[in-house]
Amino acid sequence: MTNPDPHAALREHLAELRLDQIAEIYPEVMNEAARKNCSPLDVLVTLVAAEVTARRERALQRRIAAARLPKRKTLEEFDMAFPKRLPKQKVLRLFDCEFVAQHQSAVLIGPTGIGKTHLLTALGYTACERGVSVRFTRVVDMLNGLTAAQINGTLAKALKVYTTPSLLLLDELGYLPIDKRGADLMFQVVAARYEFGSIVITTNRAFRDWGKIFDVDNTLATAMIDRLMHHGEAIVIHGDSYRLKDRPPE
Ligand code: ADP
Ligand code: MG
Numbered sequence: 001m002t003n004p005d006p007h008a009a010l011r012e013h014l015a016e017l018r019l020d021q022i023a024e025i026y027p028e029v030m031n032e033a034a035r036k037n038c039s040p041l042d043v044l045v046t047l048v049a050a051e052v053t054a055r056r057e058r059a060l061q062r063r064i065a066a067a068r069l070p071k072r073k074t075l076e077e078f079d080m081a082f083p084k085r086l087p088k089q090k091v092l093r094l095f096d097c098e099f100v101a102q103h104q105s106a107v108l109i110g111p112t113g114i115g116k117t118h119l120l121t122a123l124g125y126t127a128c129e130r131g132v133s134v135r136f137t138r139v140v141d142m143l144n145g146l147t148a149a150q151i152n153g154t155l156a157k158a159l160k161v162y163t164t165p166s167l168l169l170l171d172e173l174g175y176l177p178i179d180k181r182g183a184d185l186m187f188q189v190v191a192a193r194y195e196f197g198s199i200v201i202t203t204n205r206a207f208r209d210w211g212k213i214f215d216v217d218n219t220l221a222t223a224m225i226d227r228l229m230h231h232g233e234a235i236v237i238h239g240d241s242y243r244l245k246d247r248p249p250e
Contacts, residue, residue: 021054022047060128067134067165073121083114083239090235094123094200097130100167105199105232109206113241116202120169123200127167135165139173139201142189143182150185163192167200174205174213183214187224194227201228 003009014023026047033043075095080088093099094106108116120136127134142162149158162168168189178186193199205213210221 019051021051025050063128063133067124067128067136069124069136070121072125073118075122078115078118082242083237085238087235090233095126097127097132100132100198103195103198103231105228106235107228108202108235110237112204113243114237114239115242117171120171120200120202124169132167133165134167135162136169138171140176143178143185146185147181162189167198168193170199170201173201173203177215178213179215183216183220187220190224190227199228
């Protein structure tokens, strides 16, 4: 094993294999190993483990970027005692993310300011950390995007954005009315994911009012609820807005 310039050869091989982390740290790891009398096996383990860690971190950052999540929120920051009523076990069960593998869905129902977006965002980050592909969007943004794509003749491609991730997080159903075309597009997304992928939706409207959100007859709302709830769970939260919590009474 003689090589006129082993470092140059090693760096070349590491570059070809894209082992960037090893390339960066191996001189220091080897020096330290020499100082501490570590075995060659220890060195190998340290280098490979560092590469694995760096790759996992990069993959996580890629998943988070692809998910388009809002500013980070965590489950730990969420005060479970604040809402008057919260099905805590159901919420905690979502965060173990097993529902994603089962292609199950959930609908978070509650008044404004109760923490629906907070929970949905936190769930998104947790799912990314578990290796799940996630996409977060407000319903209105998704429907605007899909409507534009339909007009431009690129609907099939645009739909993939919302049908391919394992977990689709749809925020804010019900604040704005949805027209006939929007209702149709929303149904296409829900139907395409049915039994293939998970959806978690937040809404301020009870199921019985979903017909009013869509500017069409009730059958579409019913068909949508059917698909979401066939393998899904309604998580109803009661209480006051957290935004107003510290405001003194008038
Ligand atoms: P919603 O989407 O239901 O209207 P948000 O999730 O936007 O409500 O919550 C409003 C604000 O209050 C956010 O900044 C959120 O982090 C915070 N918040 C809501 N509920 C809680 C809670 N139980 N514990 C801690 N922060 C909360
Ligand atoms: Mg919200």
